[in-house]
Amino acid sequence: QVQLVQSGGGFVQAGGSLRLSCAASGHTFSTYRMGWFRQAPGKEREFVAAISRNGENTLYADSVKGRFTISRDNAKSTTSLQMNSLKPEDTAVYYCAGKTTPWFTSTTPNEIDYWGQGTQVTVSS
Secondary structure (H helix, E strand, C coil), rough: CCCEEEECCCCEEECCCEEEEEEECCCCHHEEEEEEEECCCCCEEEEEEEEECCCCCECCCCCCCCCCEEECCCCCCEEEEEECCHHHHHCCEEEEEECCCCCCCCCCCCHHHCCCCCCCEEEEC
């Protein structure tokens, strides 16, 4: 069993930055491919970014490419999402997620093994 605990997020004006973090416990973190989903009000949960087990490969949704950066620290069992140049359409609840199988931009929520508790990100115009 893996527990994912998120921190960060909050309220920011458009063009600003926020950082989300996710701390894992309960299993060998380096065996999991980590990523982030988000869910805006009235919308389905969507893929945002993912990172390979060793951190060498990353994947981003087109909507965040060039603005968001995913990273991980296996020694600390953490993964982070640095969000820059935020837009009002980035407003959503963001979820840390872990899975043992590879991520794709088409990865759906039902393919995820473990979830964080979710963190609200609100970007004002």
